[in-house]
Amino acid sequence: MAEFDIDLFVIGGGSGGVRAARIAAGHGARVMIAEEYRMGGTCVIRGCVPKKLLVYASHFHQDIEDAAGFGWTIPSATFDWPTMIANKDREIARLEAAYTTNVEKSGARVVKTRAVFEDAHTLRLGTGETIRSKTILIATGGAPNHGQAIPGIEHVISSNEVFHLPTLPRRILIQGGGYIALEFACIFAGFGCDVTLVYRGDNVLRGFDEDVRDHVRSEMEKAGITILTGCTVNKIDKHGKEFTSHLSGGASIASDQVMFAIGRHPNIGGLGLEKAGVAINPNNGGIQVDSFSRTSVPNIYAVGDVTHRINLTPVAIREGHAFADTVFGKRTVEVDHADIPTAVFCQPEVGTVGLTETQARAQFSHVDIYKTSFRPMKATISGRDTRVLMKLVVDGSTDRVVGCHIVGDCAAETVQVLGIAIKMKATKADFDATMALHPTAAEELVTMRTPSARYVREAAE
Structure with a gap:
């Protein structure tokens, strides 16, 4: 009898776990992935995707109001919450089915049940089945945290x-x-x-x-x-x-x-981690891992929010892919967690990448700040009282742009592209040499010539 039933067992069918399962299967591994709720995890089922759909829906109210300034007469608009939720649920169901199909097409087996550790190689499924796997990946994500219990x-x-x-x-x-x-x-x-x-x-x-x-x-x-x-x-x-x-x-x-x-906390309750000997990071409560997502147990790995490193979907996906390439693809891949673009889809939305001003001033002896706040062109006719913020943080010694922060429409889209420049260590001179695209709000990023603030730290005697 073979020592192991499969090569890889993935606990959790979210973004990180699904990517790891698909890539590992593509490398020829025998893979099984267990999800007790719905395939797709937090992001697809009750996170990024449905949230962004609601953001779109809520923004129409503002768009309709703004249209009047541009000559549009729109009959009194009404909003129906049940219709929006039903349409959202239909799209989420489609994505869930796509996640399951794509995993199965890769050759991995999907089991819709809970999996808990019996030991470092053995998992017991909610069906009663016991599976022994050579390698195990924990990708169970996070869960909402209500904090201290209060009355009510x-x-x-x-x-x-x-x-x-x-x-x-x-x-x-x-x-x-x-x-x-x-x-x-x-x-x-x-x-x-x-x-x-x-x-x-x-x-x-x-x-x-x-x-x-x-x-x-x-x-x-x-x-x-x-x-x-x-x-x-x-x-x-x-x-x-x-x-x-x-x-x-x-x-x-x-x-x-x-x-x-x-806040959210790592979803580790009831997994039986103590039976497998998996250590918890005392600083953040997540599963403790090294730079290759390996836990304290050599054959057990963890990626995504369950590690409580950087709780973003693309990070979980990158970590899952790197794990599969490293363990099953004969390629050593270490994830770089620096300069990760992120967005807050409030209104107006926030897009940011790199260091804040405070972080830069603590790290560098000379920091230049380029900042502007202005009324966007659309608001000049719509009459809406809103302003855009754009800010570049520059290492004054090397001229490298180390941070970019935007608040305004399409901030996330803009920062995603700027993330490439910052990852490539672009300088302020590179930004200045880039021709402006007019009329756009983003042109301000390449036309700010005079620092709004300059900080020089005195050398210690």
């Missing part, structure tokens, strides 16, 4: 349940200040809801460039979103179909729905 926590929804609300709330309170909280605050505001955002920190988007944080908050508040910082929700009461959230500062806010988006 059972009334709170997360970014899982928000996609399946039967009706659109007239009033919603959202606790959190990161990607998910801001995106849903803007989504609901776009649908005409009364939105209150509560965050414990002093400003939203912790970890982002300070100018971006200030600009985004200003734009959200101009859109009618109430942002309360320096406080938290301590208690939630339910009265019929309504809720009262009691804040740490003593205020109380009534709403039809309460959502917490205060």
Whole structure:
């Protein structure tokens, strides 16, 4: 009898796990992948994809309002939440089927069940079947974290349940200040809801460039979103179909729905990691891995959000691909986690890549900042009160552009392309030598000639 039933068992059918399974199978490995919920994982089923569809839907309200300035007379528009959700569900089902089909076409076997460790090579499936695999990849992603239990926590929804609300709330309170909280605050505001955002920190988007944080908050508040910082929700009461959230500062806010988006934690509960001897990173609570995604157990690997390194879908995909190439493709591939473009799909959206001003000033002795804020051309006729922010962070000693930050329409699309230039270590002179494309907002990135700020750190004696 063969020592192992298969070469690779993947736990989790999300973006990272699916990519790893497909590539490994393409290299000739015998692969099995288990998913207990739905193929596609967080991103496809209840994350990036359905979120972006809701962003599109909510933005039409603004587009319709702006159209009047351009001569369009549009009859009174109405929005139907159930129709949007049904259409979203249809698209998600299509993508889920495509994920399953593509994995099976690669030669890997899909099992729709839970898998837990019995030992470092053995997995027990929810069906009762036991599988022994030479190599195991953990790609179970993350899950919403409601934080400390408070009275009434059972009334709170997360970014899982928000996609399946039967009706659109007239009033919603959202606790959190990161990607998910801001995106849903803007989504609901776009649908005409009364939105209150509560965050414990002093400003939203912790970890982002300070100018971006200030600009985004200003734009959200101009859109009618109430942002309360320096406080938290301590208690939630339910009265019929309504809720009262009691804040740490003593205020109380009534709403039809309460959502917490205060962070996500690695989805490792009940996997039996202790039986396999897999170590947890004490600093972040994720599975501890090295630069090749190998855990403390030589034959067990982990990729994506379950490692709690950089919780972005493209990162999980790249890590899964690199793992499969390294272990089964006879190619040693190490993922570079530096200069990863990212976006926050609030309104207006944020696109950023590279270092913030604060990070650059801590790292380099000479930093030049190029920054501009302007009213976009569309707003000059639509009349909308909004401004675009563009900022370049430059290492003044080498002239290399080490960071780019944009708040405005199409910021994400722009930063994706700029990510190539920054990854290639483009200099400010390279930006200046690039001909502007007029009229665009992005032309500002190649026409800023004078630093708005310059910082030189005095040499230590």
